[in-house]
Structures are given as structure tokens and as C-alpha cells.
Amino acid sequence: MAPRKDISRESETGTLGKSMALLELVTHAERPMRFTDILALAGQPRGTLHRQLGHLVAEGLLEFAVGGLYAPGLRLLDLASRSWAKNEFRLIAEPHLRHLQQMSGETVHLGVLRETSIIYLDKIEGQQSVRMYSQIGNASPVYCTGVGKVALSILPDDALEALVRSLSFHSYTPQTLVSAEALLTEVAAIRKAGFAFDREEHEPGIRCVAAPIRMEDGSFAGGVSITGPAYRLTLERLEEWAAPLKQTAECIADAMRVRLGPRR
Template identity: 35%
Template sequence: MAAPSPVNAVEKVLAVLEALAEHRRLTDLARTTGLPKSTVHRILQTMVDRGFAAFDEDNGYSPGPRMVGLSGRTIGEFGASLGAEPVLRRLQERFSATVHMAVLTGDEAVYVRKLEGNKPYRMVSRVGMAIPLHCTGIGKALLAGMPEEEVAALVQRTGLPRRTPRTLTTLDALLADLKATRERGWARDMEENEEGIVCAGAAIRDHSGRMSAAISVSQLRSDPTAIDLSVLGPELAAAAVEVSTGLGTSSR
């Protein structure tokens, strides 16, 4: 059953924006909002033009980089109430390393929070920056929560671009790594995205149990004070469970 049709222009845009969080196809968006397809399409085209939505033929519509970037600039204010911010700060203080939180959007992840480490070096990452899934700690943590056929479909769409000599560039190698990630409970990036940078990542489940976000801790491999990933990883995984609990996850 369609929702009651919004009355004014602002309500129509907000209805489409809210529906875009769960639906990707024009038909589903129109049914959910109770608006004519032509109206929804017109709103979506404007959102795509302005970067608040993205579109491709295979996946339909999804939140765009500007929408995700805006959430990143405000998540620090609301993180404490969500249970994320205190956990992220504790990780940063515990390991003196750079901590990230990112959300899954389409076929990539986008940073929504960054806490710089207490180190003489700085990471080039920034809030609102999109990162690949196949070669990052955050990305592989998210991929590990997907069925293998979904991972294969994603790889067919995006390929496995080589970022460094250590990047996994075959589907078999990636699937083997994701199997190990599931067994460990956390993902590793061993200089696969940036040379010299190692990272551990762990996925966060939202209120529905879906892995929709992830957190990571990044360090220079050559840093003599860096914490070994075998020590860091399990603590990061426990922190991800804590954040998931704060988000009201229904399963682990």
C-alpha cells in the first residue's frame, strides 16, 4: 500500500530522500512515497545533478557523495548518542593511531568520521572521501558480511584495480581473504591500498542486523610504536560490537 502522498514540494523531496535510504528502483521509490513516477524521477534527477544521489543502470539510485559528506560533518555531534563517538575516541587513545568510521554507499565506502592519531605523521584520508572495498580494512570488513555471489557481482561491476603491489586483484584471492576475515572477526589491509599503511577494520551492524558501516585503525608499518594487528584486531572487533549495540542491532 502506498504511503499518503506528500502535500507540498518540500514534503515531496523529503519523502524521496527518506525512501532512498531503503529503496533503489524508481518504481519502489514511487510506491513508497505515494508520488507519481514522473515527480520522483524529476526530484531524483535534481539530486543526482547536485550530488545528493547517484545512479547507475545496474543498481539504480543510491545516496550520493554530498549526502554522505553532510552526514560525516554532523556525525561527531550525534556520535555520542549513537554510541559511536566514545568508542572511537577510546580506540584513538588506546592505540594513538588514526581511527576511521565509514558507511557503505553503493559499491564503495565513504568516511564519515576521522580521529587523527597522536603521531608525527598524518593520514591523507578525509571525511567525505570515498574508498574502495577490495583493498581497505573497512571495505573488506563490509565485503565479508556479504554473500559470495554478491561480492562476485560487485567485482564484476567495479573490477579489482591494483592500488599497490600487494592489492588482491583476483576474485579467488579476495574471497579467500574474506573467508579468513570472517573467521578472525576483523579485516586486514597489509599495504593493499596505500604503500606503507597497515590497517585493521571491523564491521558495524545497524538496528536491522545489516553491516552498513565499519570502523578501522590505521598505522604506518614502519612506525616502531605501532601496535601489531594481531593485538589490535580483536580489540577493534569488540569495539565494533559495542557500537553495533549502541545502534540497536538485532543480531551479531
């Protein structure tokens, strides 16, 4: 009923690709940008750039504030909010995340691998509500987060190799793994253990333990983690959660298979 070819990394995305590159540029900037700032970075002729920005503004993807400043548009929020709310993987995982949160009392994350980053799909906190969006949706490095490392650990060797070679490492903390070799060694260890630690590798004072969620067809790679402050969470304590975490991850994978398999 449904033929499937290799759609992936093929060819160009034409005009859309150019627009998205521009959108990304503005969205990644620290602050709203002036036309000239963008011109310098975008490497396109004035006329072209001006029209492209005009289109992005007209579509609500960018905002054109007083003073001639371009900033990310709010339509992005609406689009994202909708896609998040209906994301099947997240919906399936949610009750399991809640369960983990209650068991541990700490913050639980759900993330998936996209390109060379981890995107957090959900986050369940214990106490005070506080900032959420600041994590959900965030693209974080694979090589220094628990979820990232477990995601790597379930990739086939060739994909893992290719991905790791393409990374550029940044030393967020003294513990961050900053070489392909160190990372590959760590991944080998994680494959054996079936779970990973984040030993304050991304943020000082923050530790976590993570387990992979794997589909045998390799159609996707993600993970769950339990995160908290180092003063409260020793590695021993985290390790106690490894077993239930692995089990929960397996439950989520099972639930996915049920959902995706039969009823398509």
C-alpha cells in the same frame, strides 16, 4: 504504525536524478569546468544543459566563477556539515573511537558501506590535527581498505557476490587485490578471523587492522579500523589490537541496538 515496503532501487528519479548526475560530474572533475567541457561529457543538448546548470547555480550547489567556470558550490559544505553533526551512528560510535585511539596511539577510522564504496564517517588522529575533511566523507574503495573488507565480510553471500562482481578494480599498490576471486578468498578468511588487515593495499607504507560492526538484520554494514605507517606497525603489532578492536566494534553495535530498537 509504520508499514515498510521495498523502496530500494526502484524506477527513476526524474528531473532530480539528471541534476544530481550533473552535479556529480562537476564535483568529480579535477578543476572547474567550462560550459563546453561539461557539454561534451554530459551528453545533453546545449539549451537543456544551460538551464540545468543555471538551476544548480541558483541553488548554490554549483558556483559560477568569473571566466564562465563552473565549480562545486559551498552549499554542499553546509548541508554536509549539518548531516554529519547529527549522524546518530557517528555520535554513538565516537566515544568508542576515542577509546581505541588512546589505547593504540594511532589513527582510528569509522566507515560505512554505501553502494559499492566505503564512506568514512569519522576519523580520530593522535598527534597534529592536520587534514580531516580530506578523509571524512571520502568515498573509498571497498576492496583495498580495512573497513571496506570487513564490511564485505558481513554481507549475505548473494549480496557479497553481486557487489564484488560489479566492482572494477584499480591497482593502487602492488599489494592491492585486483580480482574478484582474490577478494572473495580474502573475505572468506576475514569471516573466519573476524577482522581484516590492510597490508599496504591502498597506500604504500600504510597498514591497518579493522573489525566489522554488524546489525543482525543486515540493515547496514560498516567497521572501525586502526591505521598507521608500516615502519611502525608490523602485522604482529596490528594483530595485538584485533581483540580489543573486535570488542569495541561489538560495543558500538550494542549501543546502536539500544538506540534504534526501543525508542525508535
